Amino acid sequence: MLNNIIELDKKYYMNTFGNRLPVCFVKGEGMTLTADDGKIYYDFLGGIAVNALGHSHPKLIAALKNQLDKLIHTSSLYYIENQARLAERLANASCADRIFFANSGAEANEGAFKLAKMYFYKKGIPKTEIITLDKSFHGRTLATVAATGQEKYQKPYRPLTPGFIQVEPNNYDAVVNAVTDKTAAIMIELIQGESGVHPMDVEYVENLRKLCDEKDILLIFDEVQTGMGRTGKLFAHQLYGVEPDIFTLAKALGGGVPIGAVCAKESVAAAFEPGDHGTTFGGNPLATAAGLAVMDIFDEEKLVDNSAKMGEYFKAKLNSLMAEYPDKIKEIRGSGLLIGIELDPEIAKEVFDKLFENGFLTSLCGGTAMRLAPPLIITEKEIDLFVNKLEKILKEI
Numbered sequence: 001m002l003n004n005i006i007e008l009d010k011k012y013y014m015n016t017f018g019n020r021l022p023v024c025f026v027k028g029e030g031m032t033l034t035a036d037d038g039k040i041y042y043d044f045l046g047g048i049a050v051n052a053l054g055h056s057h058p059k060l061i062a063a064l065k066n067q068l069d070k071l072i073h074t075s076s077l078y079y080i081e082n083q084a085r086l087a088e089r090l091a092n093a094s095c096a097d098r099i100f101f102a103n104s105g106a107e108a109n110e111g112a113f114k115l116a117k118m119y120f121y122k123k124g125i126p127k128t129e130i131i132t133l134d135k136s137f138h139g140r141t142l143a144t145v146a147a148t149g150q151e152k153y154q155k156p157y158r159p160l161t162p163g164f165i166q167v168e169p170n171n172y173d174a175v176v177n178a179v180t181d182k183t184a185a186i187m188i189e190l191i192q193g194e195s196g197v198h199p200m201d202v203e204y205v206e207n208l209r210k211l212c213d214e215k216d217i218l219l220i221f222d223e224v225q226t227g228m229g230r231t232g233k234l235f236a237h238q239l240y241g242v243e244p245d246i247f248t249l250a251k252a253l254g255g256g257v258p259i260g261a262v263c264a265k266e267s268v269a270a271a272f273e274p275g276d277h278g279t280t281f282g283g284n285p286l287a288t289a290a291g292l293a294v295m296d297i298f299d300e301e302k303l304v305d306n307s308a309k310m311g312e313y314f315k316a317k318l319n320s321l322m323a324e325y326p327d328k329i330k331e332i333r334g335s336g337l338l339i340g341i342e343l344d345p346e347i348a349k350e351v352f353d354k355l356f357e358n359g360f361l362t363s364l365c366g367g368t369a370m371r372l373a374p375p376l377i378i379t380e381k382e383i384d385l386f387v388n389k390l391e392k393i394l395k396e397i
């Protein structure tokens with residue numbers, strides 16, 4: 001079956017993903033995925049930080065089935081109970097007062113840019129520039145590509161959406177030098193995920209908050225990857241103790257059902273008035289039923305606490321492994337269950353391939369950093385399985 005699927009993909013699907021890993025999953029349960037040939041894989045990437053509940057969580061499925069039996073979509077012309085209830089849950093759980101739902105991370109970030117611009121437009125101050133960071137990743141739409149500080153994503157699409165400026169991460173002076181009287185917002189990931197799990201320093205983030213307050217600039221956190229318990233707190237801004245004016249969510253919010261969110265303080269959110277922004281699908285009854293179920297299950301199963309606890313356990317194990325193999329593992333980074341293992345560039349690809357062959361799914365960022373973002377339901381048993389396998393591979397290489 002796999003060969004037929006690969007043939008169809010190569011013939012009919014746009015070649016944006018090139019040669020994918022040669023596997024096609026047909027079933028998932030908890031921490032594992034089953035391929036069409038019956039082989040079982042442990043999912044240490046969680047659909048790139050999406051499957052926080054693992055696969056086929058019975059309560060998520062029950063909530064979705066229940067919603068499917070009633071209603072999938074109505075449109076934004078009418079009030080939507082789940083949408084209002086999920087907005088309330090997110091606002092009560094964070095520093096935000098109001099929420100807008102989109103369908104993806106990029107779309108949530110687009111909403112955040114529009115809100116920042118609208119905020120200053122309505123104030124009668126035409127500020128249009130947004131400062132972001134090198135090595136960031138904010139999405140694949142034209143504005144989010146312009147925000148993403150990586151040449152490989154920007155180059156083919158020049159001229160880019162104007163107004164986006166990138167500076168070096170964790171360098172406060174670089175931000176100060178980039179600020180002008182046109183700066184509307186500074187947007188950062190608190191832990192850069194896609195480029196290999198690079199955390200921002202607490203002091204740097206605190207200084208950005210002060211700078212934004214002094215200069216009337218909005219601080220935006222892209223929590224598309226770091227949100228929803230990933231870093232050991234429900235939102236990474238709670239880990240840093242710094243409140244943004246706007247933050248965005250997606251990935252784990254729907255447990256696999258597409259949904260994104262723009263979350264903002266009242267004073268900023270008030271800039272959006274009827275007609276200023278909109279969506280067909282965003283926050284529809286099905287997607288927001290998923291979001292509500294995710295938040296219920298987080299509470300019932302204390303998954304955010306588990307993320308913090310298992311993250312500590314995982315990092316302690318990996319740090320011991322690094323002490324044993326200092327030439328092969330260079331650094332362990334991250335918080336909670338967003339973990340980066342910086343590998344010796346000579347062996348990184350081989351380690352990744354061997355883990356895959358042995359049924360462990362991970363990702364390799366920039367050729368050397370292994371990113372792990374397993375489901376938040378993970379237990380010590382699965383962490384031990386992974387670390388033991390990694391140790392065996394490192395010993396052999």
Ligand SMILES: Cc1ncc(COP(=O)(O)O)c(C=O)c1O
Nearest residue numbers: 104105106137138139224225250
């Ligand atoms: C921090 C961050 N922002 C935005 C995005 C884009 O999200 P999406 O692919 O849902 O558009 C991603 C995706 O990896 C991300 O990691």
